[in-house]
Structures are given as structure tokens and as C-alpha cells.
Amino acid sequence: MARLPVYQRILEELLRSGTSTVSSELLGAAAQVNAAKVRKDLSLLGSFGTRGAGYDVAFLVEQIDRQLGLDREWTVVIAGIGNLGRALARSQGFAARNFTVAALIDTDPAIIGERIDGIDVRHPDDLPSIVADTSLSIGVITTPAPVAQRVADLLVDAGVRSLLNFAPRVLDVPPGVLLRYVDLSMELQVMSFYQARQLDAGPDARMPRIRSIGRTPAGPS
Amino acid sequence: MARLPVYQRILEELLRSGTSTVSSELLGAAAQVNAAKVRKDLSLLGSFGTRGAGYDVAFLVEQIDRQLGLDREWTVVIAGIGNLGRALARSQGFAARNFTVAALIDTDPAIIGERIDGIDVRHPDDLPSIVADTSLSIGVITTPAPVAQRVADLLVDAGVRSLLNFAPRVLDVPPGVLLRYVDLSMELQVMSFYQARQLDAGPDARMPRIRSIGRTPAGPS
DNA sequence: GTGTGTGAACTTGTTCACAGCG
């Protein structure tokens, strides 16, 4: 369910502010969704609420974590240590619960060997030996567009089964590899679309943008 | 329609590769959506295809641009010139067609005055005078989470009506202001969700994550 | 009384299948 991470973010902030219990109405208001929707969503995971009282925040976070597969550790490799890669390597998002940056990759000799947040930048050729130590779950591509496909192939060869692509390039990956795009230009386009039309913000769906598993068929011969 | 920017990205790559015409089947394959869906989507904008032949790529790009509100210039202000802000300021995404970075904002005296990609970093206090020159359409928040809300308020006060928030914080904005989140930790959570369940990538929807216009009601008193 | 959990009505979005144009 695509709204779970949104709830999670809100619940975490509630936790930080010391709130221990929350109603579907409140959660819905913060997530900008209907209260009934919140209840439906949460009831799919089980009956976690207390009638008349609401949901226990800490317990809920834990349950959602389990649903999101956050009850295990995910190792992340960042490929392309430019401005963006550096930003991500140091960012809170990756330092977050259950995600560890396990490797940084770049081809530039001037960058290789640099230490960012305790991790050494290494050459793509080292990928096999890196994987020998720790298997890598998620690859983050922050390279220039022209080399994004090549980097994706390398990561997939190294056994990475999920790719998060920040490069403005449509990538082709083998079946079974999960591919997701975060694209600045697309984000801006969506904003201009809604703003240009003075729209009511469109559907409240927020998360989905998953693209793959399964083949992007090659063009015609 | 949330899939338009996806089509746009693919069409641009087709243009670059010299393809002048494309079928709904091909476009659908690249965008990972059903061919019928592509036709439905495009037919909502008008009848642009040629039966038996397909769509003219260049013409289609132009039509979609118009739908996305990209027939005018959008000015972007980036608030928070850390690693991420710098990356975005220099990034291709913002250099793209119809988006111009018009201002960079930070409070750090060590950063103010620095020139990035031809734009001077200025203090938030200068916002009014900046707006006097060029009105700002879209605000991009790349500050640390704790100050994100304050920055959002400042931008809104300066007349910015659309916010793209990279800070891991739920923001509250007045009605009528469009708010959109790009959140690393959420992106990762979605990946882990799908990978943990070996899911088929879920719904092919990709873009929507629009959050606002309309009030985030304040909590109970 | 308050707020969850859930069947049932409704709305939205997707897919099918095919008529008709180039």
C-alpha cells in the first residue's frame, strides 16, 4: 500500500512530539486523506486500533515497519559521487532506520579514495569484492545521464535487485529488477501541471512511481 | 494526468535518437503501461495520432508541454544551499526546458554571496526585493528538517504558490499553496516494500505524490 | 460517548475489443 510511508513519516513526528495515541481522523488530516481511508488501510494490516481511543503510535509504527519490510537491514550503494551523490550519502534519509550506506562508487580517480561519512569511495571494478563482503540490496544512481545505463548494468551484475535512479534517463533492466525513478524535471512538471490548472492537487496518492520488474521491451529492430 | 511527464521523458529520448514517429504500443512498453492506456491518455488531449502510422514525436511533445503548462516560463527559488541545494542548482533537471533557477537562499553568512551557476546566494531577508524583480513560481526546500517549516512560511509570504519539499518534514501550508514531497527515506521504504514482497512492482502509476492545496488542519487544541 | 472496523454504494481508472481512418 502506497500510503504507508506517508503515515510512517507522520507517526514518527508524532512520536517525537510525545504523542502516544492518534485517531484516524488526525492521521488522515495530516496525510491529507479521508479518515475512512486511513482506517481501511490500517485494518488491512490487522486490527491495531482501540475503539473509542484510536491507535497507539509506537505500536502502529512497528506494525507498518513490518509491512514495509523494515524489520531487516537494507544495504545501499550509491553510484556517482557528484553533488547529488554526496548529498545523499550524508543525508538523513539514508541514515534512517534500517538503511545503511554500504558503498560509494565513482570512476573519477580524483574522487576515489575520498572518505564521505566514514565510507571510502571506490571504483566500479571493486564491486565484486565489495559484494563479497556485504551483499547490496539497493542501488542509487546519481551519475550523469549518459553513463546511467552502464552503471545500472554494473550494479545489476553485482547482484543489486533494486535501483533508485536519479539520472534523467529511462533505464532498461532485466526482469526481476525493481526500478524506480526520482526525477527533478518530472517533479517540476507535475507542479507546473497542477499550478497551471489551479487544480485541487489531484488525487491524494503520493507514493507510487514504481516502474519495473519485468522487461522494458527493446525497440523494433 | 500523472503519466504525462513519463511519456515526455521517453519522447524526448526518442527525439534525441532521431525517431520521428511512435506507436502507442512502443510508448506503452517504454513507460511500462498498457498500450490502450496510452491511447486513452493521449486521446484526452485531442486526436494527435495518425491511424495506421502512430504519433508524431515532436508534435506530441509540444502538445503534452501545453497540457503540462510548459508553454510558459517557470521561475524556481532554491532555499537551503547545502549539498542537495547545490546539486539541484546545478542539475540538468532545473536547467531543463521552461524552468529557470531565479534565486538561491541561505542563512549561513559563509555561503551568502557565493555564486553558483551564475546565481548569487542571498539571505531570506532579501526575498521581498528579489520578488520585486522577478516573481517566483516554485520554491524548492532543501534545508535541514528543523527549519523547513519556517522557510516554507517565508517563501509563501514572498508569494510562492508551489513548494517542492526535500526536507524530511511534514509541512503545513495555507490553502491554495501546492505542496509536494520528495523524500529519500520514503523512496527507500517503497523499494523495500516491493522488494521484500517480491512484488510485481505494484500499480504502474508513477508520478502522483501531490499533497496539497487545501489546509492541513491543525491538531486539536 | 468516542472512534474503530467493515459491508455496501459509489467513483475512478483500466482493459478489452472493435469500428473506422489513413
Place this chain on the structure above:
DNA sequence: CGCTGTGAACAAGTTCACACAC
């Protein structure tokens, strides 16, 4: 003959409304 455009069938997701647990 290939491929678009589109009504009609279908599926998914959303909202309503209310019984019931606390």
C-alpha cells in the same frame, strides 16, 4: 493492413454510514 480512437465491460480504489467495542 496497421494502428488510432472509443464505447462498453471490468476492476480497483474511495467514501459512506453504521454496528459495535471500549
